[in-house]
Structure formats: C-alpha cells, structure tokens
Amino acid sequence: MMARYQLSATVTARPQVTGDIVRLALLAPAVSQAATPGQFVMVRSAVALDPLLRRPFSVCRVNGDGTLEILVKVIGQGTRGLAALKVGDQVDLLGPLGHGFVMPDQGRACLVGGGIGAAPLLFLAQKLGERLPASDIQVLLGARTGAEAMALALPFRDLGLPVQLATDDGTAGHHGLVGELLAALTSGAFPTQVYACGPHPMLAAVARISTDRGWPCQVSTEAIMACGLGACLGCAVPRNGGRGYLHVCKQGPVFEAGELQW
Ligand SMILES: Cc1cc2nc3c(=O)[nH]c(=O)nc-3n(C[C@H](O)[C@H](O)[C@H](O)COP(=O)(O)OP(=O)(O)OC[C@H]3O[C@@H](n4cnc5c(N)ncnc54)[C@H](O)[C@@H]3O)c2cc1C
Ligand code: FES
Incomplete structure (x- = not known):
C-alpha cells in the first residue's frame, strides 16, 4: 500500500x-x-x-x-x-x-499543459529529466495571455527544457490552442508518449489528436472532490464504452486517454 x-x-x-x-x-x-x-x-x-x-x-x-x-x-x-x-x-x-503518471526509461515525451494544468507537468518534467535527455522532453503550454504563459513556462525553462507557447490573445507564441501545437509536430519530433493536463475541452482535443496519430496519451483529469479517498463517490467520470464510472481520486487522476468517455 x-x-x-x-x-x-x-x-x-x-x-x-x-x-x-x-x-x-x-x-x-x-x-x-x-x-x-x-x-x-x-x-x-x-x-x-x-x-x-x-x-x-x-x-x-x-x-x-x-x-x-x-x-x-x-x-x-x-x-x-x-x-x-x-x-x-x-x-x-x-x-x-491517487495514481500518477507512468514514466518511460526511453523515448520522447511530450508534455501538454493548459493554464494551471501545467502544475503536475512540472513535477513530471523534474522526474523525467532524471531519466531522459532534455532534448527528448518537449513542453507545450497554453495560457490566456503571454504574461501567464511566460510565468508558467519559467520553471520548465529553468530545468533546461525548450517550451513552445500558445496563447488565447496571441501575445506570446502561437495565437490559438495548445492542441494545435501538438497537431503541428513534424515527423522528427513525434512523441512516443504524450502527457496532458488542463481544461476538459483541451484534454479531449489532445486525446483525439494522440489517438488519431497512434501516440500513447496519459491525461491528468479534474473533478470536484469532497474526500479524495474513494469514500464519497463524488468524483465519478464516465468510462469509455458505457462501462460505468471511474473515480478520479482513487483510480486517477491520471488515466490512459482511451479509458475515458470524451
Ligand atoms: C486532482 C486535482 C488536481 C488539481 N490541481 C490543482 C492545482 O494544481 N492547482 C489549482 O489551482 N487547482 C487544482 N485543482 C482544482 C482545485 O482543486 C479547485 O480549483 C478548488 O477545489 C476550488 O476550490 P474553491 O473552494 O476555491 O472553489 P469552490 O468554492 O469549491 O468552487 C467555486 C466554483 O468553481 C467550481 N469548481 C470547483 N472546482 C473546480 C474544478 N476543479 N474545475 C472547474 N470548476 C471548479 C465550482 O463548481 C464552483 O462553481 C485540482 C483539482 C483536482 C481534482
Ligand atoms: S472525492 Fe470522494 S470518492 Fe473521490
């Protein structure tokens, strides 16, 4: 245990x-x-x-x-x-x-964060950096403004990782959604594992893009939680294929994207 x-x-x-x-x-x-x-x-x-x-x-x-x-x-x-x-x-x-991310010992990881969803990805980047060369860890961050994006990107850059930005207002990086950065990756930069955390529509887009391209994708999800321990059953999210529910606090918050109903 x-x-x-x-x-x-x-x-x-x-x-x-x-x-x-x-x-x-x-x-x-x-x-x-x-x-x-x-x-x-x-x-x-x-x-x-x-x-x-x-x-x-x-x-x-x-x-x-x-x-x-x-x-x-x-x-x-x-x-x-x-x-x-x-x-x-x-x-x-x-x-x-909860259950966290499964980390590889090799390959190329792509971390996709939306807003405050950058939080768990920073700890992930910290630990991936002990296993993979920095050149095999890509970070894509989306935020509302350039100032927010820069502030969220700073600790990733301090780890020596290159970060691509997408902003809603176009004041830094790509003017648009962070999922569009993922979709635009070119063949030399294809990930062997995608990790994502952010608002539900962003996660759904990242899950779809990853599935279409055959990239394994782990998502960190959110739900309103009362206990965090599996007791109140308040954090249920629908499982893929109409096969009941999963509880974010016990079985997640990280899931394989294919496990969830988008
Ligand atoms: C596994 C997990 C990890 C999280 N990690 C972070 C983190 O690193 N940093 C961070 O800032 N937040 C994180 N959150 C979200 C955070 O827990 C909520 O923002 C917080 O519980 C809101 O509490 P509150 O008392 O301020 O708002 P409340 O008074 O509880 O809620 C205010 C309003 O916001 C809505 N709301 C509450 N929680 C959420 C939510 N998760 N998403 C969307 N709307 C919500 C409510 O329905 C209500 O309308 C995480 C959530 C989960 C489940
Ligand atoms: S928060 Fe109570 S069961 Fe998940």
Missing part, C-alpha cells in the same frame, strides 16, 4: 506567479519524499475555518529541503483562503493521493 500522511505543514514560501496564481511551498518531508508525478494532495488553510473541506492540488515540485510545492489558482473560497496565507502559516494536508 502507498504511504499517505495527514499532517500540519508550514508555508515556507508563497511567491505570486500571476495575478490569480500563487505558488505555495509547504514543509512536509514525508509527503514530499513519497509523492510521485501526477499525484495530488488535499489541502485546507488551518487559518480560516471556512470551507471545512480540503481542496485537491497537484504536487507541482518537490525539493531537497523537505518542501513540496503547489500552484493555487484562485477560483472560490477555499483557494482564496490558501492564496491569502503568509509564510509561517499552517495548512492541514492529506497525501500523497
């Missing part, structure tokens, strides 16, 4: 990434050591009493000092509370949870 911890973790850093995205570094050595790319943690602010339930966040990086990092995009009350935390504040953390 995989190790899982429930603990209080101290915020050790909280740089602002964009206007509505904050990076939180949380001191949690046991979780940081146990986590694998694609896994998530359930987190709530220990400062605010409301909301009571923890929220799910992908582990976006682990560091040698025992911290793990999450990117928090402000959506509602829970994320607003987390984004307002200061260095030294505590969070209540449960994890690592």
Whole structure:
C-alpha cells in the first residue's frame, strides 16, 4: 500500500506567479519524499475555518529541503483562503493521493499543459529529466495571455527544457490552442508518449489528436472532490464504452486517454 500522511505543514514560501496564481511551498518531508508525478494532495488553510473541506492540488515540485510545492489558482473560497496565507502559516494536508503518471526509461515525451494544468507537468518534467535527455522532453503550454504563459513556462525553462507557447490573445507564441501545437509536430519530433493536463475541452482535443496519430496519451483529469479517498463517490467520470464510472481520486487522476468517455 502507498504511504499517505495527514499532517500540519508550514508555508515556507508563497511567491505570486500571476495575478490569480500563487505558488505555495509547504514543509512536509514525508509527503514530499513519497509523492510521485501526477499525484495530488488535499489541502485546507488551518487559518480560516471556512470551507471545512480540503481542496485537491497537484504536487507541482518537490525539493531537497523537505518542501513540496503547489500552484493555487484562485477560483472560490477555499483557494482564496490558501492564496491569502503568509509564510509561517499552517495548512492541514492529506497525501500523497491517487495514481500518477507512468514514466518511460526511453523515448520522447511530450508534455501538454493548459493554464494551471501545467502544475503536475512540472513535477513530471523534474522526474523525467532524471531519466531522459532534455532534448527528448518537449513542453507545450497554453495560457490566456503571454504574461501567464511566460510565468508558467519559467520553471520548465529553468530545468533546461525548450517550451513552445500558445496563447488565447496571441501575445506570446502561437495565437490559438495548445492542441494545435501538438497537431503541428513534424515527423522528427513525434512523441512516443504524450502527457496532458488542463481544461476538459483541451484534454479531449489532445486525446483525439494522440489517438488519431497512434501516440500513447496519459491525461491528468479534474473533478470536484469532497474526500479524495474513494469514500464519497463524488468524483465519478464516465468510462469509455458505457462501462460505468471511474473515480478520479482513487483510480486517477491520471488515466490512459482511451479509458475515458470524451
Ligand atoms: C486532482 C486535482 C488536481 C488539481 N490541481 C490543482 C492545482 O494544481 N492547482 C489549482 O489551482 N487547482 C487544482 N485543482 C482544482 C482545485 O482543486 C479547485 O480549483 C478548488 O477545489 C476550488 O476550490 P474553491 O473552494 O476555491 O472553489 P469552490 O468554492 O469549491 O468552487 C467555486 C466554483 O468553481 C467550481 N469548481 C470547483 N472546482 C473546480 C474544478 N476543479 N474545475 C472547474 N470548476 C471548479 C465550482 O463548481 C464552483 O462553481 C485540482 C483539482 C483536482 C481534482
Ligand atoms: S472525492 Fe470522494 S470518492 Fe473521490
């Protein structure tokens, strides 16, 4: 059985990434050591009493000092509370949870992220970099604006990885959807494995392009989660072929694209 911890973790850093995205570094050595790319943690602010339930966040990086990092995009009350935390504040953390990405020892990986979907791909890139040469890891990131795209791309570039950008407003990289960058890859750059995380329509497009071209594709999916442990059954997503449902928190959040009903 995989190790899982429930603990209080101290915020050790909280740089602002964009206007509505904050990076939180949380001191949690046991979780940081146990986590694998694609896994998530359930987190709530220990400062605010409301909301009571923890929220799910992908582990976006682990560091040698025992911290793990999450990117928090402000959506509602829970994320607003987390984004307002200061260095030294505590969070209540449960994890690592779920099934992460399966990583190859060779081949060419293509990581496709949309917006905050870049979060789990950064941890994946960190670990893939220990197995594959940087020239065999492609990163394609989509965002609303050039400023957001650049901010999300920065830590990938710090790992020495080339990043292609696509933006909704055309202020950086390709003016359009990140899936179009994937579809435009030329034969010398074909991936042997595609990894994707982002909004549902983007994942559906990446899954379709990958299937059409015969590229294996793993997707990290989102669902609204109450427990994160397989108890409430609230995170069900339909399985391909009308064969019932899969639970994102237990069987995912990473799935082979072909397992899901798009
Ligand atoms: C496995 C997993 C990993 C995730 N990783 C990250 C991450 O790395 N960084 C990050 O910022 N977020 C991530 N999320 C999404 C994050 O959990 C939600 O944004 C958060 O739970 C919203 O909580 P809230 O209290 O701020 O908003 P709420 O008050 O709960 O919701 C506000 C509104 O947003 C809607 N909403 C809530 N959650 C989602 C969602 N997942 N997608 C779309 N709409 C939603 C609600 O229906 C509601 O209308 C992840 C989700 C999952 C399942
Ligand atoms: S969140 Fe409760 S079963 Fe998945």
